[in-house]
Amino acid sequence: MAREEAAPKGALDRALEILEVLTMRGKATTAELVEAVGVSRSAVYRLVERLEAAEYLTLSDGQWRLGPAAARMAMAAVQNMDVLAVAPPILRELAHRTGETVSLGVHSGDEMVFVFREIGHQAVHVRSELGARRPLHATSVGKAYLAGLSPERCEETVARLPMQIFTKSTVTDRDLLREAVGEARLRGWAEEHGEFDAGSTCFGAPVFDQSGAVTAAISIAGPTARMDAARDPFGPLVAETAAAISHRLGYSDRTKPQQH
Template sequence: MTPRTDAGPKGALDRALEILEVLTMRGKATTAELVEAVGVSRSAVYRLVERLEAAEYLTLADGQWRLGPAAARMAMAAVHNMDVLTVAPPMLRDLAHRTGETVSLGVLSGDEIVFVFREIGHQAVHVRSELGARRPLHATSVGKAYLAGLAPERCHETIERLPMQVFTKATVHDRDRLREAVSEARRRGWAEEHGEFDAGSTCFGAPVFDQSGTVTAAISIAGPTARMDAARDPFGPLVAETAAAISHRLGYSDRAKPLAPRPEHQGA
């Protein structure tokens, strides 16, 4: 069977999936709002939501559609069978293959990052990222990336209690400078470390989010400073792109926005 391109006509299944996607992102919507979002006639939307309701994928309450118990069961099954250690490794191996450098995945343990996965690229030399090793939040790209993924209040509280140990001459041990670095990482999508933990290495890290929008891990790419600085492709965007792909596979989406009210409902 030849795959249908995006330019082809959409069928009932496509429209039903769009309705489910809208409600996944927005939480609830009236029939009129679904008509506007999906872009088909009211009668077509009525037929679709009635079939989805009969199969328990949708439920109607107070004039608004919400995801039903069948959708909830499917979502819970997906979450149960999809965690970061299941999803991330293939994409991290691909990143290590593309760059030739060492790629790692870390999770929070106390106020440190613990490496739970590592892939060594073909160019990699020994780097200080052994599996199971613990790393400080303030002096590593993976740690600063994790801080950048935290909610602002929790990030502030975490930084306040960090010991801010000095590892090299480049280690940032001033809390205000750390906050600036974390804010910059949050703005651009990745964190950087230039010899702050290991004087001879440069690292780039990015946070990974789960389906609830909570930071669940962080990934990093590390290598000798001279080679990382001379690389043709920028490592920051590459690690941010990979982290975003992992997050997407975990169910994370940053597209959720309230449905804009239709003109006739404004002021109601």
Template sequence: MSEQDEGRKGALDRGLSILNHLADAREASTAELAAAADISRSAAYRIVEKLSTYDFLHATSDGRWRLGPAAARLAMAAVHSADVADVAPELLRVLVQQTRETVSLGVLSGDEMVFIYRERGPQSVSVNAELGARRPLHATSVGKAYLCGLDPRERTDLLRALALTPFTPQTLTTTSALEADLAKAHSRGWTEEHGEFDLASACCGAPIFDHTGRVVAAISVAGLKDRVEPAMNRLGPLAVATADAISRRLGYNPAPTNVHLRPT
């Protein structure tokens, strides 16, 4: 990049490019940062020196750069100020546009899920639930998604305490059947519900995690059974991608080998 081009690209832009690159790469040389920010090495050197002065960057013993304590403080402040009810709606509205189905966000309350956000799609649904509506963990995709996101020990304890009330002939009413269903969900990557709460409905779901790795909520995509069931393999990955995006906004940063649902 020429000096003239670098002049057009503000110092703040260049500094943010370097910080963003290190957030992904974890560590880089000055030359690598220059390439990532599309600036000269001399410009990169001046920026990293200034950032290190304010503790946004830290030099390793071999002369490479990592994010410093000031960057960590900013990151933690952002994470702790994030709330799922604040960050999720924008992404859930996109999911409605992608699926044309009704999308819901639920959190655990006692041994049930409570809807705290709901965006109706243009296509019809069998049950019109309002905000604050409660749904069973074992008979809905949003509830199953929350169960899948729990630590195995927490999930086992919660399953033992659940009253597996039948809502339709399709409801899973034994712990073994529910555990088998959750294992299938883990294999495919998302949860499914086929007429288990309402015979005419079907839905898929995925859990949401916070910066500590704990499940804090779950989402579902729901519609008429005859329409949703044939589309599960398209809707499920969309639900997972949206839940993942919400989790990232809450500061969740899984290891590359992690799967979205916890092992059963």
């Protein structure tokens, strides 16, 4: 079958590219826009003039920036981006793909509260009832949330946790918890091996909003024997899913606060 050729780019495509460049860079000269978009200077001039007239761009000190119309559009988008509105279809796909129980948790006090759950076709009873509260230190969803915090906020939170024992595998040493959270931050997901429910293994990852702040965490859980024997590694899968949700919420790597 012959490969379908991409349609040539029109003025709308070029205008969107200009808006994307300024979204990422913050500001750019006309020459920089010409280089980034790859069209003639005259074509860029026509586009930016139209965008300026509609208040999507503004010119200051020889550099273009996003204008008030773009700001209004961004604010309207943010107001309609709620993790409970965005996450469920993506989490259902993960549950369908893996057959295991997938959950979404939000932070409340020193715990996480499950606000969405999708049970996969392989799932047996897993202790993740909707509305249930889970400790930060003994669950993948809790450790994932901690990993998404700034180091300062994370340390403040870890220092005050009660560190309750739930199973013989529950980690109650704060230094070991700090190590686990640090590992989760580096690799992109947290793990729980029988720490809250002795028979289950869970993987969790943080979800970030448009400001770069952690706003929730997701997890995938199942019986330890089946999770260990799975063909696809669950850690990268849950991290990939959390990243997709974060992207839908307006998050990009450049908005995340720097970790020191």
